[in-house]
Amino acid sequence: MTTCAAPTIFSTARCLARSAPRLSAASLRFSASSIERQQRRRLHFSPESAKQVPDFAFAFDIDGVLLRSSDPIPRAHAALDFLQKQSIPFILLTNGGGKHEADRVAELSDKLQIPLDTSMFVQSHTPFADMDHYKDKTVLVCGGDGAKCRHVAEQYGYQTVITPADIYVANPDIWPFSGALHSHYASFARPLPSPSPKFDAIFVYADPRDWGLDLSLILDLLLSERGQLGTLSPLNGRADLPNRGYQQDAQPPLHFSNPDLWWAARYHLSRLGQGGFREALEGVWAKVTAGAELQKHVFGKPYQSTYEFAEKRLLAHRAALFGEHAGARKLSTVYMVGDNLESDIRGANGYRSPVGTQWRSLLVKTGVYQTGNALSVEPTQIVPDVFDAVNAGLARSKWRVRLEE
Ligand SMILES: [Mg+2]
Incomplete structure (x- = not known):
C-alpha cells in the first residue's frame, strides 16, 4: 500500500x-x-x-x-x-x-x-473517461435522453462526438421509421463534420431510446468499410478470413457500458435494459451474417474490468x-x-x-x-x-x- x-x-x-x-x-x-x-x-x-x-x-x-x-x-x-x-x-x-x-x-x-x-x-460509463486513445477520434455515442450522453462524453474529453440524431437529421432516409421523432431530434442535433463521416469507435453509453434507429446505424458501421458511414466492406462474408470477414476491415470497435437485461423501474414488472438492446442487436447480427460472432466489449457489473x-x-x-x-x-x-x-x-x-x-x-x-x-x-x-x-x-x-x- x-x-x-x-x-x-x-x-x-x-x-x-x-x-x-x-x-x-x-x-x-x-x-x-x-x-x-x-x-x-x-x-x-x-x-x-x-x-x-x-x-x-x-x-x-x-x-x-x-x-x-x-x-x-x-x-x-x-x-x-x-x-x-x-x-x-x-x-x-x-x-x-x-x-x-x-x-x-x-x-x-x-x-x-x-x-x-x-x-x-x-x-x-465511467471507465470510458479513461479511454484516452479515442478522445481525438470520431465516435458514435448512443443511448440516453436527448444529447445528455454527448455532453457526458465531451466532459470526459472526447472531441468529436456524433449521435444517431445528428445522422438522422442530416439524412432522414437512413431510418424512415423515425419520422414522428424528427422535430425532437432536430432540437438537439448538430451538423455532421462531413456527409459520410468515418467513425473510430461506437459507444453505447445508456439505454437506447429509439432501438430501430440506433440498431440500424450500429449495424451499418459494423458492416462498413473502415467505419465510413454509407459503405459496405468487400470483406464481409469472405470464407477465407477470420469470422468470415465480418469486423475484419478496421470497423469501429463496439463498446457497451451495461450488460443488464432487466432493471427495476416504477412499473411492477422489471423492464428491458441495455442488455436487452444488445441481445436484439446480437439476434439481427446473427441473421444478417449467418452466424458470425459479434465482436464487442461489454463493461459494467459483473465484469472484472x-x-x-x-x-x-x-x-x-x-x-x-x-x-x-x-x-x-x-x-x-x-x-x-x-x-x-x-x-x-x-x-x-x-x-x-x-x-x-x-x-x-x-x-x-x-x-x-x-x-x-x-x-x-x-x-x-x-x-x-x-x-x-x-x-x-x-x-x-x-x-x-x-x-x-
Ligand atoms: Mg440494482
Missing part, C-alpha cells in the same frame, strides 16, 4: 497518482476536486492508531438498494450517514448512467441527504479520506451490496483483485431480487435491506459498533 507524505490537496493528488497509476488525468481531476470538497466538509479523518483505520469498505449498487426508481429506500440515509460518521469508506457502483458523474452525485446527495462526491462514484476500475476508485477515495494513515492497515474486504444476482452478486463473487482484496456479496430484497426467486448464484449473505447489509458487514469485520434503529 502506498502511503502519502502529507495530507495536503497536492500531496494527496500525487499519492493518488502513485497508488493508482492507471487512473487517467481526467480521473485525477475528479479526485483532486473531490479532495478539496472533502476537506471543506471536514471529512478528512486522522485516526489516532492503525486500529481505527477500517480494513474493510462497502460498495453499493444504487437502483434497488438506495433508490427505487427515484425514491429513496427507507433506512438508506441512516446506513450511509452511519458509515460517514464512522469514517468507513464506501463507493457507489452502478450499472446506471446517462448523466455526468457530477450531476448524478448532486442529485443523489440531495435525495439521500448525504454529502457524496464524484470520487466515490462509478457508473456504467468494471470491478477493477471500481477498486482503484475505492483505494483512491480511501487514500484521500485517511491521508498519511491510509497505509496503516491494508484494505482486506469489500462488501458489495446489491439487488441483482447477475450483476452485483455474480460480479463480486467472481472478482479477482489484483491487490488481493476479498469481495463479499450481500443481496438485498428491495429491488430486482425478491424472496422466493431462484438463486442463480449464491450470495455471501441475504439481508432485507441496505441497513441490515451494513450491519452484516460490520459484524463480519468485527467493527466496534453497529447501526441501531
Whole structure:
C-alpha cells in the first residue's frame, strides 16, 4: 500500500497518482476536486492508531438498494450517514448512467441527504473517461435522453462526438421509421463534420431510446468499410478470413457500458435494459451474417474490468479520506451490496483483485431480487435491506459498533 507524505490537496493528488497509476488525468481531476470538497466538509479523518483505520469498505449498487426508481429506500440515509460518521469508506457502483458523474452525485446527495462526491462514484460509463486513445477520434455515442450522453462524453474529453440524431437529421432516409421523432431530434442535433463521416469507435453509453434507429446505424458501421458511414466492406462474408470477414476491415470497435437485461423501474414488472438492446442487436447480427460472432466489449457489473476500475476508485477515495494513515492497515474486504444476482452478486463473487482484496456479496430484497426467486448464484449473505447489509458487514469485520434503529 502506498502511503502519502502529507495530507495536503497536492500531496494527496500525487499519492493518488502513485497508488493508482492507471487512473487517467481526467480521473485525477475528479479526485483532486473531490479532495478539496472533502476537506471543506471536514471529512478528512486522522485516526489516532492503525486500529481505527477500517480494513474493510462497502460498495453499493444504487437502483434497488438506495433508490427505487427515484425514491429513496427507507433506512438508506441512516446506513450511509452511519458509515460517514464512522469514517468507513464506501463507493457507489452502478450499472446506471446517462448523466455526468457530477450531476448524478448532486442529485443523489440531495435525495439521500448525504454529502457524496464524484470520487466515490462509478457508473456504467465511467471507465470510458479513461479511454484516452479515442478522445481525438470520431465516435458514435448512443443511448440516453436527448444529447445528455454527448455532453457526458465531451466532459470526459472526447472531441468529436456524433449521435444517431445528428445522422438522422442530416439524412432522414437512413431510418424512415423515425419520422414522428424528427422535430425532437432536430432540437438537439448538430451538423455532421462531413456527409459520410468515418467513425473510430461506437459507444453505447445508456439505454437506447429509439432501438430501430440506433440498431440500424450500429449495424451499418459494423458492416462498413473502415467505419465510413454509407459503405459496405468487400470483406464481409469472405470464407477465407477470420469470422468470415465480418469486423475484419478496421470497423469501429463496439463498446457497451451495461450488460443488464432487466432493471427495476416504477412499473411492477422489471423492464428491458441495455442488455436487452444488445441481445436484439446480437439476434439481427446473427441473421444478417449467418452466424458470425459479434465482436464487442461489454463493461459494467459483473465484469472484472468494471470491478477493477471500481477498486482503484475505492483505494483512491480511501487514500484521500485517511491521508498519511491510509497505509496503516491494508484494505482486506469489500462488501458489495446489491439487488441483482447477475450483476452485483455474480460480479463480486467472481472478482479477482489484483491487490488481493476479498469481495463479499450481500443481496438485498428491495429491488430486482425478491424472496422466493431462484438463486442463480449464491450470495455471501441475504439481508432485507441496505441497513441490515451494513450491519452484516460490520459484524463480519468485527467493527466496534453497529447501526441501531
Ligand atoms: Mg440494482
